[in-house]
Amino acid sequence: MAGKRVTATQVAKAAQVSQATVSYVLNNKSHTRIPEETRQRVLEAARELNYTPSAAARALRLGRSNIVLIVLPDWPLGYAMSGFVDGLTDQLEQMDLQPVTRRLKQGVPVEELWKAIMPAAVLLLDRVAQGERQAMERSGVFVAHGLLWDAEHTDNPLLARGTLVGSLQVEHLAARGHRRLGYLAPVAEHDQVFSRLRIEGAEAACLDLGLDRPVVQHTDLTAAGVAAALLRWWDVPTAQRITAVCAYSDDYAFALLSAMRGQGLAAPVDIAVIGADDIPLGPFADPPLTTIDHEQDVLVTHLARVLQAGIDGDEPPATPPLHPGLVVRSSA
Amino acid sequence: MAGKRVTATQVAKAAQVSQATVSYVLNNKSHTRIPEETRQRVLEAARELNYTPSAAARALRLGRSNIVLIVLPDWPLGYAMSGFVDGLTDQLEQMDLQPVTRRLKQGVPVEELWKAIMPAAVLLLDRVAQGERQAMERSGVFVAHGLLWDAEHTDNPLLARGTLVGSLQVEHLAARGHRRLGYLAPVAEHDQVFSRLRIEGAEAACLDLGLDRPVVQHTDLTAAGVAAALLRWWDVPTAQRITAVCAYSDDYAFALLSAMRGQGLAAPVDIAVIGADDIPLGPFADPPLTTIDHEQDVLVTHLARVLQAGIDGDEPPATPPLHPGLVVRSSA
DNA sequence: CTGAAAGCGCTTACAG
DNA sequence: CTGAAAGCGCTTACAG
Secondary structure, eight states, rough: OOOOOOOHHHHHHHSSOHHHHHHHHTTOTTTTTOOHHHHHHHHHHHHHOOOOOOHHHHHHHHOOSEEEEEEEEESSSOOHHHHHHHHHHHHHTTTTTTEEEEOOOTTOOHHHHHHHHHHSSEEEEEEEHHHHHHHHHTTOOOOEEEEOOOOOOTTTHHHHHHHHHHHHHHHHHHHOOOOOEEEEEOOOOGHHHHHHHHHHHHHHHHHHHOOOOOOEEEOOOOOHHHHHHHHHHHHOOOOGOOOOOEEESSHHHHHHHHHHHEEEEEEESSEEOOOHHHHOTTGGSSSOBEEOOOOOOHHHHHHHHHHHHHHHHHOOOOOOOOEEEEEEEEEO | OOOOOOHHHHHHHHHTTTTHHHHHHHTTOTOOOOOOOHHHHHHHHHHHHHHOOOOHHHHHHSSSSSSSEEEEEESSOOOOHHHHHHHHHHHHHHHOOOEEEOOOTTTTOSHHHHHOOOOEEEOSOOOOOOHHHHHHHHHEEEEEESTTTTTTTTTHHHHHHHHHHHHHHHHHHHHHOSEOOOOEEEEEEHHHHHHHHHHEEEEEEHHHHTTTEEEEEEEOOSSHHHHHHHHHHHHHGGGGOOOOOEEESSSHHHHHHHHHHTTTTTTTTTTTEOSSSSTTTTGGGGSOOOOOOOOOHHHHHHHHHHHHHHTOOOOOOOOOOEEEEEEEESSS
C-alpha cells in the first residue's frame, strides 16, 4: 500500500555513483565537472527507475519549494481573468515551476498558506495586508503584485492594460461619430481597480479627441440597477442625451442591452454599446456585442518572466507594450 | 533578508519544554497525557512567537503534505464549476487542509505534479490515465474521482446530479404543457460526460411522463452551428415540430435564443427554452432565462467529507440526496 | 572528479 | 509525564 518512493540513493546505486553525484547531475550543477559518460549513466538510471525528486525534501533543505502560488481574489473569476491564469499556468509549467492557485477569502490571512507551502514566488491577484507582504518578502519569498492598489500603476502591465481598454472603447465610439458618451461602471468593491482604470483611460481618450468626459453611472449587476442607470442617462433634454455607452465589461453590456429592450431602445441606433473582455457569449447578444479582446499572450509571458527573475534575484524585465484589440460586431 | 523561520525548537525553549512536547501539544497527540498547565505554556509561546510549522518538514517526515490537490480540466471553467471549486475550497480550509488547484493540460501527466506536492488527497475533475491513478493510490495518496468516466456513476454525486438536472428540465417543460421536446447538446468532448448525463436524465423523465424521447441536436457553441440545429428541428411538418428545448447549459440557451431571433422566432411562444447552471447573465437574456440552479452546498459538504474520510482511511460517508432547483423566469 | 557527512524541521517510537 | 534521538530525502560545502 504505502508505495516505496524511489529516492536518489536508489538511483545512485543503480548508476554506481554516490547519491551526491546524482544530485549534481540532476540539477545541472556545473561547478562540478561530471564526465559525460557518468552523466548519461545517472540520467539513464533515473529514467529507468522513474525517479522524481521529493519536493518536500528539497523544500526543507532549500527553505522553499518550486511552487508558484497564485492567490486568487474572493469573487467569481470572470472569463478574462480565468484565461489569464490559465495562460500563466502554461508558461510557468514550462519553466519547471509548479503553479498552483488558491482563492483566498477576504480578510483571511495568507500567512498560514504561504508558510505551509513555502513557495518560490507568490503572485497576488487580490489585495493583501501590507504587513503580510513584507513578512513574505522578509522570509525570502518573491512577491509579485498583480494589482498594486497602493502605488502608481505605470509599471504594472495588468493595470496599464486597464486604461488601454477604456481608451480603445472611446476611440472606437468616436470613430463611429459619437460625441456624447456614457460609462457604465460597477459599484462592487472588487471591480473597482479595473473599472477606475478603464474610466481613466476613457476620460483620457475623450480629452485627446476633444470630447466631453463620459457620463459615468455606477450600478451593480442587477436588472433594476442597470435600468435605473439607463433612465438617468435618458431623462434629460434630447440634445444632451448620450448616444453611446462604454460598458465596464461584457456582462454589464448584456445587462444594459436588456434594460434598453425594456425601454424599447435598440443598439446601436438609439445607443451604441461596447463591452470589454470578449466573453464567449458575446456573439449571442442582441445585437451581437462589439467589445475589446485582451490579447493575454504578451502579458502572460511577461509576468512569467517577472516571476522567474524575481526568484533568481535578477532584475525584472522591462514591461512590453500591450495590444488589446477591438472586436467589432453590431452593437457599436 | 532570509528571514529566520521560527521553529518548534525555539518554541520549546520559550516554553521551557522539549521540542517533542511542542509537537505533541500542537498536534493534539492524546496518547501522551500533557498536563493542562504545560499545554497552555506551549500554546502561549507558539502564539507569541507566531510559530507556523514547516509543511516541508512535516511532509518529508510523514511522506505527504496536508495539501489537497484539485486537478482542473483543460477547458475554461464555467460559472457552475467555479462555484463548486470555491465552495469546496472553503470547506476544506475549515478542516485544516490546504486546497490548491491546478489546471492540467490534456495529455500532460499528473505525475510530476503530485510527486512534487505529495498531497494528502487528489480530487480529479478531469480524466486521467488509469495507470496514473493507480500510481497515486499505490503511494498512499487518496484519489477522489470527481468524474468517474469509466464506471457506474450511481455513487458519484457530481454525476448523479447531472441526470437530475436533465429530469428537472423536462419536468418543468411538461408541466407547462409541452409534449414534444428537443435537447440542445454540445459536441465538445469535454462537455460530453455532463451532457450525456443530462440527456439520460431528460430521457428518463420523458419515459416517466409518457412523452417521446427528446430530439437531440448536437452542435458546438457557434452561431452557425446552433442556427443549423434550430433549422433541423424546424424543417419538419408543423404537427411534428418540437415546442420546447432543454439546453445543455445557459450558454447554449443564449445561443439558441439568438438563433431563434434570427429566424423571427420568440420564446416561449414559438419554442420554450430552459437552460441549466443559472449563470449571472441569465436575467439579461431576451427573454430572461428559465434555468436550473445547482445548489452546490450539499454536494460540496459531502465531497469534503469524502476527502477527509479518504485521508483518514475511514469509510466514505453515504451520498446525500441532492436538490438542484428550478429558477423560473420567462423563457419557459 | 567523486564521496562522506551535516543539516533543513519535523514526528514518533522508545527510554527514562 | 517528558526528553533524547532517529530518520524522512534532499543539497552542498568540504575533504579526499
